[in-house]
Structure formats: C-alpha cells, structure tokens
Amino acid sequence: MQGNPSASAVNANPLLSDSWFRSQLYGLDRTADDFPRVRQGELADVLASNAGLQQFAQPVIKQLAQKLAEKQSVVILSDATGLVLNTFGDMPSMEKAQRYALAPGNLWSECGRGTNAIGTALAIDDGCEIEGHQHFLTLNQGLYCAAMPLQMPNGQIAGVLDISGPAHFPHPQTFNWVKAAAKQIEYLWVKQSLHPQQWLMSLHLQPQGIDTSDELLLVFSDNVLTAANRLAMRELALSVEQLGSVTFQQLFPQQQQQANTIPVPLDYATQRYYFRLRAPQRSHFATPSEPASDLPFSLGRDGEKMVRLLNAGVSLCIHGETGSGKEYVSRALHQQSRWREGKFVAINCAAIPEALIESELFGYQPGAFTGASKNGYIGKIREADGGVLFLDEIGDMPLALQTRLLRVLQEKEVAPLGSSRSWPVNFAVISATHRDLAQRVAEGEFREDLLYRLQEFSMTIPPLRDWPDVEGFISRLWLELGGADRDIQLSPALLTALAQLPWPGNVRQLRSLLRVLLALADEGEEVTEVHLPAEYRRAALPPQPDRQSHDERLISETLQCFNGNISKTAEALGVARSTLYRRAARDKRD
Numbered sequence: 001m002q003g004n005p006s007a008s009a010v011n012a013n014p015l016l017s018d019s020w021f022r023s024q025l026y027g028l029d030r031t032a033d034d035f036p037r038v039r040q041g042e043l044a045d046v047l048a049s050n051a052g053l054q055q056f057a058q059p060v061i062k063q064l065a066q067k068l069a070e071k072q073s074v075v076i077l078s079d080a081t082g083l084v085l086n087t088f089g090d091m092p093s094m095e096k097a098q099r100y101a102l103a104p105g106n107l108w109s110e111c112g113r114g115t116n117a118i119g120t121a122l123a124i125d126d127g128c129e130i131e132g133h134q135h136f137l138t139l140n141q142g143l144y145c146a147a148m149p150l151q152m153p154n155g156q157i158a159g160v161l162d163i164s165g166p167a168h169f170p171h172p173q174t175f176n177w178v179k180a181a182a183k184q185i186e187y188l189w190v191k192q193s194l195h196p197q198q199w200l201m202s203l204h205l206q207p208q209g210i211d212t213s214d215e216l217l218l219v220f221s222d223n224v225l226t227a228a229n230r231l232a233m234r235e236l237a238l239s240v241e242q243l244g245s246v247t248f249q250q251l252f253p254q255q256q257q258q259a260n261t262i263p264v265p266l267d268y269a270t271q272r273y274y275f276r277l278r279a280p281q282r283s284h285f286a287t288p289s290e291p292a293s294d295l296p297f298s299l300g301r302d303g304e305k306m307v308r309l310l311n312a313g314v315s316l317c318i319h320g321e322t323g324s325g326k327e328y329v330s331r332a333l334h335q336q337s338r339w340r341e342g343k344f345v346a347i348n349c350a351a352i353p354e355a356l357i358e359s360e361l362f363g364y365q366p367g368a369f370t371g372a373s374k375n376g377y378i379g380k381i382r383e384a385d386g387g388v389l390f391l392d393e394i395g396d397m398p399l400a401l402q403t404r405l406l407r408v409l410q411e412k413e414v415a416p417l418g419s420s421r422s423w424p425v426n427f428a429v430i431s432a433t434h435r436d437l438a439q440r441v442a443e444g445e446f447r448e449d450l451l452y453r454l455q456e457f458s459m460t461i462p463p464l465r466d467w468p469d470v471e472g473f474i475s476r477l478w479l480e481l482g483g484a485d486r487d488i489q490l491s492p493a494l495l496t497a498l499a500q501l502p503w504p505g506n507v508r509q510l511r512s513l514l515r516v517l518l519a520l521a522d523e524g525e526e527v528t529e530v531h532l533p534a535e536y537r538r539a540a541l542p543p544q545p546d547r548q549s550h551d552e553r554l555i556s557e558t559l560q561c562f563n564g565n566i567s568k569t570a571e572a573l574g575v576a577r578s579t580l581y582r583r584a585a586r587d588k589r590d
C-alpha cells in the first residue's frame, strides 16, 4: 500500500485494506486509464439474460433516481459480474471520462478496476461505500460510490445496485438509500415470483412489521424452504444450501405448518418473532374457471359422474381396447375437474424401461445413481401435485414398483431416490389398461390391494365398432381434422362403408386414415371409396350384387341343364369343380 496518500485511512478499515490487498494481487496498475468494457452486441446479450433482474429492479430504481435529481448522482444497476446494465440519472458536472466509465457496458469488478463499491460489494457479498481516495485506481478517486448486492429469491446474487456521484459532494444519506432500495427490490422479487401453490411466511420482531418491506420472507414448496429474502437469510442465519433442502419442521420444530391470518409469536434461536403463514392458493378449486373443452361423447352419460368422482378424489380406472381414447377421455376429465389448474402428467408404465420407472415416478436426488442428472429430478408424481397423474398401461407396472406406488397413494407422500425425506403430494389418479386386471391379480402379476386402490371406480370405453353413431363421429372427426376448412367432403357411400369397418385400432386408426385422405385430396373434392388406400378398399368396397346374382343364376341354370351333374356343369362354365362344390356346400349351410 506504499505510495497511497490515504494509506492510513485504508489500513484502519479492514474492509478497505482487504480490498486493496486483493486489488494488488490482481496486479492492477493504479495509474491505468483504459477500462474493461464489453462491445454493444455483447451488452445486448447480457441485458437479455438479466431481464428478470431489470424487471424487478427498475420500478424501485426509477423512484430512487427521482430522489437523486438534484444530487448530481446516478443510479447504476450491474449484473452479478459487476457489468453495468443500466445507468439512471445525470451528472452534468462530472468529468466526461468518468461519466463514460459509469455508462452501460463497463465492467466494475474488483479484479478489473480494483477497490470500488460495485466490485467490492460483490467480493464481500455485502453493502459498502467507497469514497474518493479509497478507490484503488487513481482515475476513480474523484468518485463517491455506495453499493448493495441484490439477492434473488433462490439465494443467488443477481447483481448490484449502486449510487455514484462526485466525491466532493456530500453524500450523507446515500448509502442508506441504496440499502433501503435493495431491500425493497428483494422483497418485491420474492413476493411477485411466488407460485400460487407455495406457502408464504412473513416474520418480524413486531406484529406491525408484517406486510412491510422490513419483514423476513420465507417461501415453502410443500414443506421445503425454496426461497427467502436477504433479510430472512441474515436474521435466521440460513445458508443458500438450505434453500431447497431444509423443511418447515426442521426450522420451526415447535410450530405446525398451518395458515394464520393474525400474526402470532414464534421463538427462533434466542429471538421472539411474530409470523403470518399464507397457505397455497388452491381456492381456485372452489370457484373453477370455465372448463376448456366438452366431455367426449364416447363417455356417454358417465361423463358427468366421472367428473364428480374425480373431484372427490376417487381413483378412476378406464378400460378399453388400444386407441379407443382412454388418454383422450382422461385429459378431457382433467380439464372439466377441479384439478384442471394443476398439470395432467401422463406416464406409460409399459414404455419406460423397468430400471427407469422408479426414478421417473418418484424422482431422485442429485447424484442418486450413476448417470443421474446433477440437478436431480422432481419425478412425475410431484409434477402432478395439484393435478392428475395418468398411469397408462398400469397392468404392465413391475410388481416391486406397485408396492411403492401403493404406499404413495395411501400416504400421499413421495420420497425421491437417494433421499431420506418425503414430500406431501395431492393429486387425482386415473389409470388405464387394455388388460384384464383381475386376471393379472389371479396370475400373481398385479397386487390386489393396488387394484382396489386404483379402481375405486372403473369404466370401459367400448370399441369404436360398437359406438352408437359411428357415422356421426366420423363426420365430426372429419370436420375437426380440417375437412370443412378445405371444403373436402366424404361421400355418403364412403361414410357408410367406413362406419361398418371393424376398426381394430379404434379411433387412432380411424384418425390416421382420415388424415391420409385429407392430405391426398384436393380442395373442394369429394372423397369416395376409390380414394381409399388399397388395404381399406378391399374391405370397404361393397360386394357387386349384380355380378354376383348373375353368376349365381348362370350356375343354377347350367346345373339344371345337366341334371345337377357338377363335372359337366364345371366343364360347360369353364370353372373348377371345387368352385361348384364350395358353392353347393354354402347353399346347404345357408
């Protein structure tokens, strides 16, 4: 620190002496006058990736900038590396070079510019003010700066809020303003990014401090702490690592996780706080918005009943041939039910390799097994929280997993792989199968208790060929697929022929065929039997009655002519005798 005019002042302040020491370690030249800054194009990218920070910070910063109008100071917002994103306000009396240095695109990290409020606040993760000669670089010694890091609700540092002005001006209140504005930004950020399904806990030493930006905010997803403001993290001595892992019960073992409206006392460490806990806003269930779609008519009169059962949390099991619409119907039921604000999470128990089903359903902790994502995975069951879990091909679920699934359904709690903790979950279950589950139970392939749990109510979607009005359904599906938009009609004869096909692949098969016909047809065309793909044409084309009756008449007249002698008749008609024998056998049978 030799050669520094304010060496003694710096040495007397550990914050400053540490920062100067770091600046020297960075090998900075105190007389440097070229500063690190990014190009315009790079700045645009950085601005875009800090959109969230700007969104929450700007309203507060604008108020702050108004306050500073007469104070020859600017408000600066930097990102988490100290790169200036926005500068608000004006410093007409400031030297041009310094005005330029505070403009967007300049990097004020400690390693780039030595001791300065933005860089040092980031280095110590706390607020600081750096006045004139306390700056490491000579060129910055005409500046006064006060800065405070901004913390995101997840505990990470998002950037820095700073006020800078000429060092020769008095700045008695500036640091307090920065701290108050940063607190306000962090407060709004937590409150405004709250998900309706999260718990919000507000704490303060005084009951009247609740609902002010001085309150400590804690956010819980289920019972796990997932977000907090800096005030809460400081006062309750919480670490970033605890966000996402510590539970309400671990934090407040004496306290039930129950909502309250009037602040009540709560002891934490050696302090008495007052707190209010707001429960997730699931109230939309009581006043549901308009459902998005009608129930499919394949549900018939059972539709309404199924919705009521689902609303009551009854597990539904839908049986039906492949392609008959089990998932389609389940999605429609979800949309009509009180669970519609939550997700519809489908899992095909037959399509996921047995080794992966468990992690897919229950999720896993980071590094729970070789190849696991380093971020862990929440799992389908927790994804379905508040919504519907659709278990397709449930009859194919491996036995070992059936046991775990049963436990989740009974206890409404799920523990990810590699975790000793469980999360409460609340969802409706619809399962589907084309198998006979009772038979699977008899074969020892399906747990009987799980069957009862999943099949509290069961319904069967009949195969398409048994639907009461297949022609009507085909017409509707044709419209839905865009037939009317392109003015392409199905001929009445084709419609009748299609309605009579057996459709082993049910609606899926019918849908695919209609899409093929639509794709191949020209605008305004009528689609007839001749447009059918060959494999359908054979099945759909009606027998040729005239030709058939003509042949039959000819055979029977010739037979009469030869007194029923088959060999002579065959010879006369030029057909094989076997043809006539087959026909004779058929006549006898009819």
Ligand SMILES: Nc1ncnc2c1ncn2[C@@H]1O[C@H](COP(=O)(O)OP(=O)(O)OP(=O)(O)O)[C@@H](O)[C@H]1O
Binding pocket: 296, 297, 298, 320, 321, 322, 323, 324, 325, 326, 327, 328, 329, 392, 432, 434, 477, 507, 508, 511
């Ligand atoms: N009532 C319906 N109206 C319109 N489209 C339908 C209807 N039912 C089913 N579909 C369509 O048919 C196709 C097959 O439906 P879905 O996947 O629901 O059948 P599934 O019974 O679940 O089949 P799988 O047993 O093979 O899983 C989907 O493209 C779906 O959109």
